[in-house]
Amino acid sequence: MIVHALAALLQTQVPGLPEHRVANIFKPLASPAQSEYEIAVFVIAITTVIFVVVGGLIVFTIVRFRRRPSDDTRQEPPQVYGSNQIEVAWTVIPILIVFVLIGVTARITAGVQNASPPASTVKVTVIGHQWWWEVVYPDFGLTTANEIHVPASPDGKTATYLTLRSMDVIHSFWVPQLSGKTDLIPNRDNFLWIDPKEAGIYLGNCAEYCGTQHANMLLRVIAHPPGDFEKWMAEQQKPAEQNPQMTEAKAMFESLSCINCHTVKGTPAVGKFGPDLTHLMSRETIGAGVLTNTAENLRNWINDPQVAKPGCYMPSMKLTDQELGQVVSYLESLK
Numbered sequence: 001m002i003v004h005a006l007a008a009l010l011q012t013q014v015p016g017l018p019e020h021r022v023a024n025i026f027k028p029l030a031s032p033a034q035s036e037y038e039i040a041v042f043v044i045a046i047t048t049v050i051f052v053v054v055g056g057l058i059v060f061t062i063v064r065f066r067r068r069p070s071d072d073t074r075q076e077p078p079q080v081y082g083s084n085q086i087e088v089a090w091t092v093i094p095i096l097i098v099f100v101l102i103g104v105t106a107r108i109t110a111g112v113q114n115a116s117p118p119a120s121t122v123k124v125t126v127i128g129h130q131w132w133w134e135v136v137y138p139d140f141g142l143t144t145a146n147e148i149h150v151p152a153s154p155d156g157k158t159a160t161y162l163t164l165r166s167m168d169v170i171h172s173f174w175v176p177q178l179s180g181k182t183d184l185i186p187n188r189d190n191f192l193w194i195d196p197k198e199a200g201i202y203l204g205n206c207a208e209y210c211g212t213q214h215a216n217m218l219l220r221v222i223a224h225p226p227g228d229f230e231k232w233m234a235e236q237q238k239p240a241e242q243n244p245q246m247t248e249a250k251a252m253f254e255s256l257s258c259i260n261c262h263t264v265k266g267t268p269a270v271g272k273f274g275p276d277l278t279h280l281m282s283r284e285t286i287g288a289g290v291l292t293n294t295a296e297n298l299r300n301w302i303n304d305p306q307v308a309k310p311g312c313y314m315p316s317m318k319l320t321d322q323e324l325g326q327v328v329s330y331l332e333s334l335k
């Protein structure tokens with residue numbers, strides 16, 4: 001399984017878009033991640049100084065006051081206690097340090113949370129499911145899955161505001177180069193915003209254990225260069241492709257219970273339990289990043305999703321070869 005996930009992570013590449021695949025908080029590429037990076041460095045610097053001072057004093061004491069052969073072993077060392085100055089110093093200084101850390105953390109957290117959206121803001125609702133992400137663009141009437149397309153914001157003038165919800169258990173949205181983790185909690189809306197400084201693909205994952213396939217609940221944010229996001233959106237808003245050569249295959253798909261769980265816009269398939277398949281072929285991966293979206297992987301997935309993602313909530317439909325062939329060719333027409 002890990003091999004599958006790794007393979008999916010390593011293979012996929014959209015031509016022309018660089019991949020920011022380092023899951024590294026020390027290489028921030030969006031404002032919230034930048035602020036969080038700064039505070040992380042600040043806290044690490046202060047705690048490093050404390051570590052060096054305390055560790056240094058301990059080492060110094062051990063060496064300087066070690067037992068020497070000339071020591072009188074029957075005599076206790078001088079018992080020094082009750083120095084007011086020292087007591088005050090080691091109480092007050094740590095309190096001051098703690099308050100500085102609290103103050104700076106509160107200021108940065110509030111700064112990230114209260115930042116007002118720039119004029120051009122894309123709203124996205126991300127809904128966690130076991131074990132995939134539903135992605136809704138309420139202003140565009142669009143639903144997709146697992147791959148969140150947003151405009152890049154090289155000048156800081158656009159941002160994407162995410163409303164985070166959950167259908168079942170607590171999940172956590174984490175794309176390390178864009179922002180810290182934010183939980184998706186049932187019956188509660190959480191918010192998060194991102195403004196990727198560079199176009200490209202940012203990888204993330206669910207960061208709150210949410211059941212067997214938690215590790216395969218991967219996430220990618222695709223930040224489009226200026227102008228491209230609108231093109232992508234225009235493509236996505238079109239209804240599902242109606243290819244006349246697919247009439248039979250389409251009828252086959254619609255006769256199966258796939259349509260109780262999946263939506264294909266403009267067709268009788270209106271299920272909401274699984275990912276929207278209207279533009280399935282525009283996605284790079286299937287199964288929340290577990291497989292690259294190739295013809296072979298798609299066929300294997302539909303034949304039995306439990307192989308790539310054991311325990312996931314899509315059953316093997318035990319299709320015959322002929323049914324499988326038709327269903328796959330229909331899905332492949334959903335550009």
Ligand code: HEC
Pocket residue numbers: 130131132145146213256257258259260261262273274275277280283285286287288301302309312313314315317319327331
């Ligand atoms: C009981 C509900 C259910 C049925 C029936 C069902 N699916 Fe699914 N399907 C799901 C769920 C849930 C997922 C998401 C699995 C995951 O990633 O954990 C999914 C994922 C998929 C995906 C991957 C989509 C993506 O973007 O990752 C495809 C393709 C798919 N199903 C096709 C089909 C086809 C074709 C059928 C009928 C033969 C079918 N499904 C029947 C629930 C169902």
Ligand SMILES: [Cu+2]
Pocket residue numbers: 128129131170171172206207208209210214217
């Ligand atoms: Cu999860």
